[in-house]
Amino acid sequence: MQNPKLRTLTRRGFVGAAAAGLVALSTGRPRGSSQAAPADVAAPIRGVVMVPETLTLENWPGRAKQAGLNTFVLHHPESPEALLQYVRSDPGKVLLAQCTAARINVEFDFHAMRDLVPRELFDKDPSLFRMDDQGRRTPVRNFCVHSAAALQTASENAVKYARAFPTTTGCFYYWSDACAAWCRCPKCRDLSDSDQLLVVENALVAALRKAQPEAKVAHLACHASMPAPQQIKPAPGVFLQYAPVRRRYDIPYSEQTGRDEVDSLWFLEQNLKVFPAKTAQVLEYWIDVTRFPPGTGPLPWNRDRFLADLKTYTSLGIRHFKSFANGVDAGYVKRHGEPTFVPEFGRALEKLFQ
Numbered sequence: 552m553q554n555p556k557l558r559t560l561t562r563r564g565f566v567g568a569a570a571a572g573l574v575a576l577s578t579g580r581p582r583g584s585s586q587a588a589p590a591d592v593a594a595p596i597r598g599v600v601m602v603p604e605t606l607t608l609e610n611w612p613g614r615a616k617q618a619g620l621n622t623f624v625l626h627h628p629e630s631p632e633a634l635l636q637y638v639r640s641d642p643g644k645v646l647l648a649q650c651t652a653a654r655i656n657v658e659f660d661f662h663a664m665r666d667l668v669p670r671e672l673f674d675k676d677p678s679l680f681r682m683d684d685q686g687r688r689t690p691v692r693n694f695c696v697h698s699a700a701a702l703q704t705a706s707e708n709a710v711k712y713a714r715a716f717p718t719t720t721g722c723f724y725y726w727s728d729a730c731a732a733w734c735r736c737p738k739c740r741d742l743s744d745s746d747q748l749l750v751v752e753n754a755l756v757a758a759l760r761k762a763q764p765e766a767k768v769a770h771l772a773c774h775a776s777m778p779a780p781q782q783i784k785p786a787p788g789v790f791l792q793y794a795p796v797r798r799r800y801d802i803p804y805s806e807q808t809g810r811d812e813v814d815s816l817w818f819l820e821q822n823l824k825v826f827p828a829k830t831a832q833v834l835e836y837w838i839d840v841t842r843f844p845p846g847t848g849p850l851p852w853n854r855d856r857f858l859a860d861l862k863t864y865t866s867l868g869i870r871h872f873k874s875f876a877n878g879v880d881a882g883y884v885k886r887h888g889e890p891t892f893v894p895e896f897g898r899a900l901e902k903l904f905q
């Protein structure tokens with residue numbers, strides 16, 4: 552769901568980001584714990600989501616705070632393990648210290664299943680893994696949700712990552728690999744991809760709540776999991792995160808309502824019959840430069856259309872909003888000047904529930 556250029560987050564990438572500015576921004580080594588100070592977690596979320604490679608603008612968390620935002624999310628398109636490497640690197644520590652200084656919440660999200668059920672287990676036990684449409688078990692993406700061993704392994708690793716990432720909100724985002732298809736084995740095939748994902752999320756939240764009773768796990772509605780679950784109900788603590796990446800941005804979302812239109816508002820309405828609106832998050836792409844060709848800006852920002860979208864979402868009871876903000880980096884400022892849409896985005900969200 553990201554620009555292919557951002558899909559590989561390597562150690563070289565971290566070093567590159569550091570060289571491009573992050574480390575130079577440090578006002579000294581972070582003191583004590585890298586965990587950010589908890590801000591008001593009960594407040595409606597106003598957040599940005601970014602991959603580390605695009606964090607080349609000076610003090611993004613400080614800018615986010617200045618813009619009226621209260622949550623900064625680090626994202627990896629493929630792997631919690633890779634994001635953890637960044638968090639533990641010097642640039643990662645600097646970034647978390649900046650979040651602490653800005654008193655802004657920190658979260659982490661990633662397409663996680665390949666690390667929750669490590670792919671190297673395939674040789675030992677293919678039954679952990681998903682069956683494709685041709686009836687073959689494959690380690691490519693996700694796993695078999697009727698494998699008790701796979702669910703157990705996923706749960707144990709989710710707990711491990713929950714301990715390792717210094718999130719300040721108690722919300723955890725373990726997304727399916729590439730938002731792609733799940734298992735087609737005889738036991739799984741009658742469950743939709745959304746239902747299979749929810750089976751996993753229900754298992755993860757149960758495991759996380761043994762140590763952290765208030766833990767929450769996102770159900771990401773996106774691509775294959777965009778249709779609402781039909782057979783499985785969310786366990787307490789599983790909330791909707793709705794990411795209509797394939798919607799149109801040239802017209803207001805209120806004009807995209809057909810059930811046959813990709814990622815239309817109809818899908819949100821169906822999901823809100825399963826998940827409560829008051830805990831649901833919208834994960835949008837309003838200020839993600841990489842979402843819009845050529846991927847380097849200028850962002851086709853239309854404030855009125857954005858405000859109309861906010862009205863549409865809030866009329867359905869949505870209170871929590873995030874946008875990807877990839878590509879809003881030092882290069883963008885050089886090419887197009889200061890991104891005024893960031894404070895316009897943040898301030899509008901701030902005004903929503905005042």
Ligand SMILES: [Zn+2]
Nearest residue numbers: 695734736739
């Ligand atoms: Zn299966």
